[in-house]
Amino acid sequence: MKKRIAVLPGDGIGKEVARGAVEILQAVGERFGHQFDFSYGKIGGTAIDEYGTPLTDETIQLCKESDAVLLGAVGGPKWDKAPAHVRPEKGLLKLRKDLNLYANLRPTSYYESLADSSPLRKEVIQDVDMLIVRELTGGLYFGKPSERVQDNGQDAVVDTLYYQKAEMYRVIKLAFELAQGRKKRVTSIDKANVLESSRMWREIAEEVSKDFPDVTLDHMLVDNAAMQMVKNPKRFDVVVTENMFGDILSDEASVLTGSLGMLPSASISEKGPYLFEPIHGSAPDIAGKNMANPLAMILSAAMMLRVSFGMEEEAAEVERAVNQVLDAGFRTGDIASFGQTHSSTTEMIDEVKAVL
Amino acid sequence: MKKRIAVLPGDGIGKEVARGAVEILQAVGERFGHQFDFSYGKIGGTAIDEYGTPLTDETIQLCKESDAVLLGAVGGPKWDKAPAHVRPEKGLLKLRKDLNLYANLRPTSYYESLADSSPLRKEVIQDVDMLIVRELTGGLYFGKPSERVQDNGQDAVVDTLYYQKAEMYRVIKLAFELAQGRKKRVTSIDKANVLESSRMWREIAEEVSKDFPDVTLDHMLVDNAAMQMVKNPKRFDVVVTENMFGDILSDEASVLTGSLGMLPSASISEKGPYLFEPIHGSAPDIAGKNMANPLAMILSAAMMLRVSFGMEEEAAEVERAVNQVLDAGFRTGDIASFGQTHSSTTEMIDEVKAVL
Ligand SMILES: CC(C)[C@H](C(=O)O)[C@@H](O)C(=O)O
Ligand SMILES: CC(C)[C@H](C(=O)O)[C@@H](O)C(=O)O
Numbered sequence: 001m002k003k004r005i006a007v008l009p010g011d012g013i014g015k016e017v018a019r020g021a022v023e024i025l026q027a028v029g030e031r032f033g034h035q036f037d038f039s040y041g042k043i044g045g046t047a048i049d050e051y052g053t054p055l056t057d058e059t060i061q062l063c064k065e066s067d068a069v070l071l072g073a074v075g076g077p078k079w080d081k082a083p084a085h086v087r088p089e090k091g092l093l094k095l096r097k098d099l100n101l102y103a104n105l106r107p108t109s110y111y112e113s114l115a116d117s118s119p120l121r122k123e124v125i126q127d128v129d130m131l132i133v134r135e136l137t138g139g140l141y142f143g144k145p146s147e148r149v150q151d152n153g154q155d156a157v158v159d160t161l162y163y164q165k166a167e168m169y170r171v172i173k174l175a176f177e178l179a180q181g182r183k184k185r186v187t188s189i190d191k192a193n194v195l196e197s198s199r200m201w202r203e204i205a206e207e208v209s210k211d212f213p214d215v216t217l218d219h220m221l222v223d224n225a226a227m228q229m230v231k232n233p234k235r236f237d238v239v240v241t242e243n244m245f246g247d248i249l250s251d252e253a254s255v256l257t258g259s260l261g262m263l264p265s266a267s268i269s270e271k272g273p274y275l276f277e278p279i280h281g282s283a284p285d286i287a288g289k290n291m292a293n294p295l296a297m298i299l300s301a302a303m304m305l306r307v308s309f310g311m312e313e314e315a316a317e318v319e320r321a322v323n324q325v326l327d328a329g330f331r332t333g334d335i336a337s338f339g340q341t342h343s344s345t346t347e348m349i350d351e352v353k354a355v356l
Numbered sequence: 357m358k359k360r361i362a363v364l365p366g367d368g369i370g371k372e373v374a375r376g377a378v379e380i381l382q383a384v385g386e387r388f389g390h391q392f393d394f395s396y397g398k399i400g401g402t403a404i405d406e407y408g409t410p411l412t413d414e415t416i417q418l419c420k421e422s423d424a425v426l427l428g429a430v431g432g433p434k435w436d437k438a439p440a441h442v443r444p445e446k447g448l449l450k451l452r453k454d455l456n457l458y459a460n461l462r463p464t465s466y467y468e469s470l471a472d473s474s475p476l477r478k479e480v481i482q483d484v485d486m487l488i489v490r491e492l493t494g495g496l497y498f499g500k501p502s503e504r505v506q507d508n509g510q511d512a513v514v515d516t517l518y519y520q521k522a523e524m525y526r527v528i529k530l531a532f533e534l535a536q537g538r539k540k541r542v543t544s545i546d547k548a549n550v551l552e553s554s555r556m557w558r559e560i561a562e563e564v565s566k567d568f569p570d571v572t573l574d575h576m577l578v579d580n581a582a583m584q585m586v587k588n589p590k591r592f593d594v595v596v597t598e599n600m601f602g603d604i605l606s607d608e609a610s611v612l613t614g615s616l617g618m619l620p621s622a623s624i625s626e627k628g629p630y631l632f633e634p635i636h637g638s639a640p641d642i643a644g645k646n647m648a649n650p651l652a653m654i655l656s657a658a659m660m661l662r663v664s665f666g667m668e669e670e671a672a673e674v675e676r677a678v679n680q681v682l683d684a685g686f687r688t689g690d691i692a693s694f695g696q697t698h699s700s701t702t703e704m705i706d707e708v709k710a711v712l
Contacts, residue, residue, distance in 0.1 A: 075549070089549040119480040119587050140517065146552045155521035157556045161496065165511035191600070193431070193445040196502045200513045226608040227616070230586060231475050244547070248604055252582035260583070 002035040003309055006066035006273070008059065008095075010044040011088060012282025013292035013345075014072020020294035020349040021070055021301040027356045028305070028314050039066065043095065044074030044088035044282075054091025060098050068308040069099070069275040070301060073282035096136055101267035101275055103171045104134040104246065105178070108233075108253045111262060113326045116337040118258030120230070125257050130236040131182065132253055133175040134246025136267055138167045139197075141243050161197050163242070168204045174268070175240035176212040184215045185237035189225045189245055201242060222249070229253055254279050261293030261334040264300035266307055274308050276300040286333075290344040293332040295322055298352060321355040358391040359665055362422035362629075364399040364415065367444060368638025369648035369701075370428020376650035376705040377426055377657040383712045384661070384670050395422065399451065400430030400444035400638075410447025416454050424664040425455070425631040426657060429638035452492050457623035457631055459527045460490040460602065461534070464589075464609045467618060469682045472693040474614030476586070481613050486592040487538065488609055489531040490602025492623055494523045495553075497599050517553055519598070524560045530624070531596035532568040540571045541593035545581045545601055557598060578605070585609055610635050617649030617690040620656035622663055630664050632656040642689075646700040649688040651678055654708060677711040 005025070009018035022038055029036045041059035048054050054074070063069045074088040084090070095101075110128045118125055143160030150156065172188065179186045188205040190198035202219055209217040220228065222245045228235060229249065233256050241249060254260045263279040278296030286292055299322060306315035330351050333342045343351070361381070365374035378394055385392045397415035404410050410430070419425045430444040440446065451457075466484045474481055499516030506512065528544065535542045544561040546554035558575055565573040576584065578601045584591060585605065589612050597605060610616045619635040634652030642648055655678060662671035686707050689698045699707070 084552070084555065087549060093550070119477060120475050121477055124475045141550055143514070148552065148556065151520065155556075157519055157521075157553045158499070159517040159551045159553045161515040161517065163513055164507065165513075191603075193443060194449070194497055195515045196440070196504065197513045197515045199440065200504065200511075223603045223607040226582070226604045227611045230608060230611050245604075247547075247579045248582045248601075251579040252586060252608065255583045255586050 001309070002037065003068070004037045004039065004066045005304075006041055006063045006069045007038050008041045008043040008069065008071045010072040010074040010282065011046055011076050012073055012284045012287035014044075014074065014282050016287075016290065016292050016345050017278065017294045017297035018070060018072040020345065021297045023349055024298050024318060024352055024356070025301050027353050028318065031356060032311075032314050034311070034314075043071070043091045045076050045079045047091060048079055048082070048086055048088065052086070054086065054088050055094050060095065063095065063099060063273060066273050068273050068304045070304065071275055071277040072297065073278065073280065075282045076284040076287075093141060095275070096267065097142065099273065099275065100137065100269040100271075102135065102137045102167065102270070103174050103268045104136045104250075105266045105268060106132040106134065106250045106254070106263065106279060108132070108257060108263065109259070110257050111259050111326065114257065114259045114262070114335050116258070117335050118256065120256055125233060128233045128257055130233060130253060131178060131238050132246060132250045133171060133178065133238060133240040134250055135167065135171045135242045138163045139243035161195070163197055163200070165200065165204065168201050169208065170270070172205050172208045172240055175238050176208055176215050179215045179238040180212065183237040186215055186217050187220055187225075187236055187239050188217060189220050189222050189239060189241040189249065191222050192219070193221060197242070205240075225249060226252060229256065250279070259335060261332060262295050262299065264296055264303045266300075266303050272308065274304070276304040290346055291333055291342075292345045293334050294345050294349050298322060298349075317356065321352045324355050325351045357665070358393065359424070360393045360395065360422045362397055362419045362425045363394050364397045364425065364427045366400040366428040366430040366638065367402055367432050368429055368640045368643035370400075370430065370638050372643075372646065372648050372701050373634065373650045373653035374426060374428040376701065377653045379705055380654050380674060380708055380712070381657050383709050384674065387712060388667070388670050390667070390670075399427070399447045401432050401435045403447060404435055404438070404442055404444065408442070410442065410444050411450050416451065419451065419455060419629060422629050424629050424660045426660065427631055427633040428653065429634065429636065431638045432640040432643075449497060451631070452623065453498065455629065455631065456493065456625040458491065458493045458523065458626070459530050459624045460492045460606075461622045461624060462488040462490065462606045462610070462619065462635060464488070464613060464619065465615070466613045467615050467682065470613065470615045470618070470691050472614070473691050474612065476612055481589060484589045484613055486589060486609060487534060487594050488602060488606040489527060489534065489594060489596040490606055491523065491527045491598045494519050495599035517551070519553055519556070521556065521560065524557050525564065526626075528561050528564045528596055531594050532564055532571050535571045535594040536568065539593040542571055542573050543576055543581075543592055543595050544573060545576050545578050545595060545597040545605065547578050547601075548575070549577060553598070561596075581605060582608060585612065606635070615691065617688060618651050618655065620652055620659045622656075622659050628664065630660070632660040646702055647689055647698075648701045649690050650701050650705050654678060654705075673712065677708045680711050681707045
């Protein structure tokens with residue numbers, strides 16, 4: 001089977017980990033007899049430096065013509081003072097919007113072998129298995145107006161949290177569908193005691209739940225959710241929430257099990273292509289030092305194999321290889337316990353390849 | 357010294373814990389020769405049941421004529437389906453706005469004796485000492501429009517994140533002032549890579565910091581902050597952020613040390629009166645069962661003695677009494693370790709009184 005994959009390494013460690021994913025996919029292709037064609041595009045600060053914009057039309061076109069997109073990470077201090085429209089993040093936001101990637105799926109899983117690198121007690125995180133479904137193309141991220149204003153001679157500013165009912169509906173429905181293949185439990189998170197948008201969100205969640213009698217739904221306020229994630233993360237199965245709450249809560253969730261450098265994510269649209277990226281950022285402090293953990297990116301590639309190409313066996317093989325490398329004691333600095341030897345990015349990639 | 361204190365017990369366990377604070381204050385009054393006059397007002401669901409509105413003009417008037425306000429908690433499932441304007445929370449939001457309580461101060465402290473009830477490892481939370489300063493009367497909580505709309509025949513909804521520069525300025529300045537009496541470090545939290553309001557917030561934080569050369573300022577994105585609170589809470593001294601981010605992060609912070617039932621808060625205005633309340637909610641599930649932990653409310657009263665009345669010695673005495681009761685092993689269910697006997701609300705109150 002031939003598949004076209006757009007690779008956007010982006011900034012910082014994005015470049016190093018993207019290379020890892022490509023090497024692993026090549027190994028998978030050889031072993032299983034698939035042809036993966038990789039085309040490269042620039043995004044983020046790297047694109048700003050070359051083209052003066054964080055995302056060119058050519059790159060968008062490239063993604064649209066591909067079967068799936070792999071993204072490294074964007075951003076860095078070099079571009080932090082730039083005006084809003086030429087920031088690296090704008091490239092990612094525009095790509096999400098142009099590809100209609102309305103839902104971001106972030107699994108948080110427990111790795112027995114990494115339990116020691118978690119800030120939480122082992123008994124709190126053991127067997128955590130949570131999937132956060134974050135709305136990705138609406139809310140405060142895209143609402144207009146978003147600008148400085150004058151108000152009776154006062155300097156003021158406004159951002160807008162805007163949603164259409166249909167935008168809420170489709171992502172909540174997706175969460176219920178995903179829950180059917182899991183523990184059949186959806187927790188919908190909002191701030192219905194304050195926001196009108198949250199009251200609408202809650203109504204729609206109730207409406208959708210009528211079509212899924214086998215799935216239980218509960219509602220939780222976002223402040224309470226921020227507590228429960230730490231106190232009792234095991235209580236969650238599928239979590240669904242709007243864009244900004246999802247940004248905050250999914251990052252919080254990602255550190256619970258001590259495996260931030262291990263977590264992949266998928267961004268889904270109605271028609272494809274989908275985008276796969278690690279949850280971690282561009283980590284400018286360790287960029288170029290061959291220290292980054294490539295496993296989240298490699299596991300994102302595995303997610304792509306499963307979700308976009310239906311290659312369940314191939315995906316499982318990559319995941320198995322990653323686990324075997326961990327069990328053998330190989331660790332980048334972020335997941336190493338005190339006293340453990342640190343492996344480099346390229347060593348980790350080579351180890352996974354060797355097992356495959 | 358004579359002081360007028362407005363007591364608004366509110367709903368659920370609010371009533372039980374407010375009674376405790378009053379008893380302790382009476383004991384303090386006797387011992388130190390102060391006269392505390394208590395006047396009671398209704399707020400939240402209790403007020404809805406009696407007057408059809410969560411906050412009457414009489415109660416607002418009562419608060420304005422007092423030297424300080426003590427609040428229990430508001431809310432409960434009974435009123436959850438009510439239309440927006442007759443929800444218990446609306447009473448609290450209106451009170452904050454009418455009393456101009458622009459900053460909410462939430463200290464998160466580490467209690468050695470409670471370390472076992474934290475979900476985090478002891479080495480992660482030991483000596484955590486963080487003060488979250490949350491903007492309380494602006495942002496998404498009060499911006500207009502906040503309503504359902506029709507957009508090209510589509511059902512849609514909008515909420516508005518609105519701030520005047522002056523509103524950001526005063527709360528950020530307060531955070532710097534508070535940092536001067538602490539470890540001289542302010543972390544300002546925003547989402548400047550997405551929101552225009554956050555970019556303005558960041559500029560103002562830079563501007564204010566020029567007037568405080570002895571205080572260091574760093575900026576952190578809200579998603580990263582949600583991670584760092586769990587990974588490394590010790591890195592924070594004073595944290596300042598806008599209303600909604602503050603709601604989420606302060607609740608997250610409150611569970612780190614395992615002492616949610618112990619944490620007081622103060623809401624500050626330019627001219628007073630200030631309002632003091634525990635961080636925990638109305639806990640409908642244990643309301644009326646004499647199980648609630650009264651210590652957060654008692655410590656809120658201590659905060660009132662210190663901040664509103666300048667009674668440092670009296671405040672310290674109450675805090676000392678609370679610590680002594682904990683050291684003696686008395687625990688309500690929320691802070692008990694496995695196998696420890698649970699004390700009731702009234703037992704805890706009596707123990708603190710006895711020590712005083
Ligand atoms: C880079 C930034 C704009 C982005 C977001 O806020 O969505 C990131 O934090 C993420 O979660 O993917
Ligand atoms: C009750 C609710 C409106 C309130 C808030 O969101 O401000 C509460 O969560 C708090 O933090 O005091």
